Amino acid sequence: MITVSSLQAAAQRRIIADCFARTGLTLEQLWLRYFALGGDVSEADLAAYLRGVLPLPRIQRDMVAHAVNERLDELSGAQRVPYSREVGEDSRPRGLLAALVGLLDGAQRVSPERLPAIVAAAGRALDLELTVYLADYEQRQLFPLNGESASGRVALPIETSTAGRAYRHVGTELTEEPSGPRLWATLLDGDERMGVLEIEAVADADLHDPALRTRCQWIASLSGHLIAAAMRYGDGLDMTRRRRRRGPTAELLWQNLPPSTAATGDFVVAGGVEPAYDVRGATFDYALSETTAWLAIFDAGRDTVSSGLAVSAALAAYRSARREGQDLRGQESAVDKALSAQFGDGTTVRGTLAEVDLTEGTLRHLEAGGEPPLVLGTGHEPATVDSARRPPFGDGGPRRIETARLRAGDLLALHTEGLTRARAAVGERFALADSLDAVAEHVPPEIVRRVLDAAKSHCRSGFTGDAGLLIARWPGPR
Incomplete structure (x- = not known):
């Protein structure tokens, strides 16, 4: 033949x-x-x-x-x-490959504002109409990015909309509408939620097809990564996410934060700060490796003009020591020396440094004037690892390194004093342990969102101190 x-x-x-x-x-x-x-x-x-x-x-x-x-x-x-x-052969990529190649090629040297159009063009290779929505910094609403497909679209509430449900559960949601089915997929940069992708079928595309929905998730993940990368060299997309003005201190602290969520097969970590547009003295950090997770949270208060600079200095000193391979003692010493050298006036920063051995779940932590870590897990009551107060960073020692053992599935929470001291109008403090326990079945980034939102509602956004929260979950040994 x-x-x-x-x-x-x-x-x-x-x-x-x-x-x-x-x-x-x-x-x-x-x-x-x-x-x-x-x-x-x-x-x-x-x-x-x-x-x-x-x-x-x-x-x-x-x-x-x-x-x-x-x-x-x-x-x-x-x-x-x-x-x-x-010879008689069209070598151009088609289908999913064409969509992915179109995204990668189109995003090369393009201004951030052009990305919605690049994403929409990639969707056409799969007979789909795509619209990008980004979450605001308080994670209350999803806002459509400017573009042809965004015409006539409005912001969607994260708590009550189908799009918001996809965002909350980090997955896809399908709805049946008079104009046809509509799919919502979470935009991800690694494990960090950026927003959602609205997907409508064109021509014969079938959104009920599980294989097509999987392709849509891949497109959403790549789109989220490209959007996050573009935000580092332009402001056009970031302006969609921010709904209020940020002061210089809040801008500095936000720029120094790591991604709000990160994960490996052995560990998941997520963090957040409030008030989102007026944070003045709280920050957090982390680093993940094959064998170890390092966590830190710092709080310099909101009452002095130097709070933002002090907490930024503590963060920078901690990162430098950690990246040089220093252990908890070396990190502690670096933060103390940095505060003394740069301020020399008794400026202090409260905080906690921690490391988790991912092979056994051993937790080691050093607490310096701040709130002790909180551990929640199946079968036991929420408990603090250590309740003794230690001198804050910048005030010398001595400080003890405490050790505890995490169990598979345990939730570890590092937090600032501003979170547990958030008060309702009648003076009642925010019950952090109860709030964590109520949402513990969710993924860590959603736990952070829900807890900070609950604290904000509790004090009616009247935080007297910055509320910082860092949540981690250890699934157990491989």
């Missing part, structure tokens, strides 16, 4: 033979050029191929074609012989 591919190979051979006749090369000279390119058939077999007696594999045909083309370039500068992929 004669196949399309065999007809293409025959057409390519005829063109090679015709062009070879115009090169002025002998068969031996052509074979030497072909051999230098890595060809592995003999001169006799090459002659048989040119006569149409002996077929060659695709890669060998293309090397012969290239040898002929090199000679034609020397003579006229024109490439005359087609390669295998050019």
